[in-house]
Amino acid sequence: MTTTAPVVAFDQVSKAYGEVRAVDGLDLTLRPGETVALLGPNGAGKSTTLDLLLGLKQPDSGSVRLFGTGPREAIVAGRVGAMLQSGGMMDEVTVAELVRLACDLHPKPYRPTEVLSRAGIAQIADRKVNKLSGGQAQRVRFALATAGDSDLIVLDEPTTGMDVTTRQAFWATMREQADQGRTVLFATHYLEEADAIADRVLVLHRGRLLADGTAAEIKAKAGARRIAFDLEGTIDEGPLRALPFLTSIDISGQTVRIQSTDADATVHALYGLGVYPRNLEVAGLGLEQAFVAITEAEEARTSC
């Protein structure tokens, strides 16, 4: 039965702190093998969602199931490896000792030396845990989350404090985990990470799921592709502003930048104006801009 159950299933989950609804009727299903990014502005409910998922907090209503069981049962069965954002660690012990403990605590452990080298911390194995840089500490936390053969790996802001090189190495390791058929769920505020790594992106806003799809689908949902071109001579703004599917326009000097929900139609109509656009470029919005567009639209909708 557990083999067919979804990896994660949130059913109408709500959690409030006093007046603030941190998570508000959340429905969510994660399937095996997915790499899922959880995005959201600060206070969107990302941390609460992960706490609920891991059984660190209990929902006020609704149910959270992992592999068809409660979170605690799934953890005890060794199916979940997790890394918390500011996950404190035992101090005054060495990296190797702490990793060995994590292996001891896992029902399906890997060898500690294996875990150390995979997380890229073999060379700092004898260092005291409280004497590490931010990036090194993150790698140790990652090692703790991958000490055994878990089916689901949950990472809260895993690359905070890492420099660019370390971050790339980290994601390469992470991809190996995903390639072995594991489900990986990570919260991040680096949108380029979500864009590059996740095959599914969840956008959380005020405790509700605002968007759920591939990075490309999220960008499409945000609408809008960017069209940029140069025009010679004096630019007549009126006809440009009247172009179909246009959502915004910016003219500076001879350069015109347009956002459109249907770039094909807009460009077609542009040629119909009888102008000669040069250096025409049509590009999609980055995930970051899409994310901003989606959350801003929601802000605007809920505030009026």
Added chain:
Amino acid sequence: MLNTFASRGLIKLELVRALRNRKFLFFSVLYPSVLFLIIAGGSGTTDKVDGTGLTVATYMMVSMASFGALTAVLMGNSERIAKEREGGWVRQLRLTTLPGHGYVLAKTASAAVVSLPSIVVVFVVAATVKDVRLDAWQWLALTGAIWAGSLVFAALGVAIGYLATGDAVRPITMITYFGLSMLGGLWMPTTTFPQWLQDIAKWLPTHAYAALGQAIEQSRAPHAQDLAVLAVSFVLFAGGAAWLYRKDTLKA
């Protein structure tokens, strides 16, 4: 079975850490013996503590062994637990197979391992330097009673660790520690206190704790009141620790 094994890994690591902490080892293992020599060092072999029939050295040996055990189980844990709770280590452990009480168990067990040498070292110093002589059964019974009795204060340490946070935990631990040590008569016999203070002191768990050892030295049964004070204290501290622990767990 698996969970017992899991707890063992953490106990081992807690112990390694405790044994690595020189300052902690000095204060819990050597300091009580040093204090014993300072207090009882100048006393003659016939100097008695009023109303006990015990020499100053014999009497103070139990006081200092109890004090050492108290230090080992109370000082380390309360502050560590508070710090690790705040830092998120306790949360991280909750994402492992370690059962919820495994953390508290590991802390208590590692403190108990450190408290044993702190008791024995005081005994050895008292026997070699101050010629304290007791029967074999008395040495064994003393070690067992003081060691087992330290569980009462281990529970108190855990309770404080779950009660206080941040800057508050150290002063609370210190006040509790010094208050219980001094008023309980671990540093000087309570018979030297004014009467009103003696009336308070005899209800303190530390006083009952040392009285247990002194009863063994006098080869008599312990007072029922002392046993009752220790039992009630244990129930109170352990119950409080369990309640605070559960509250903390729900809060996450």
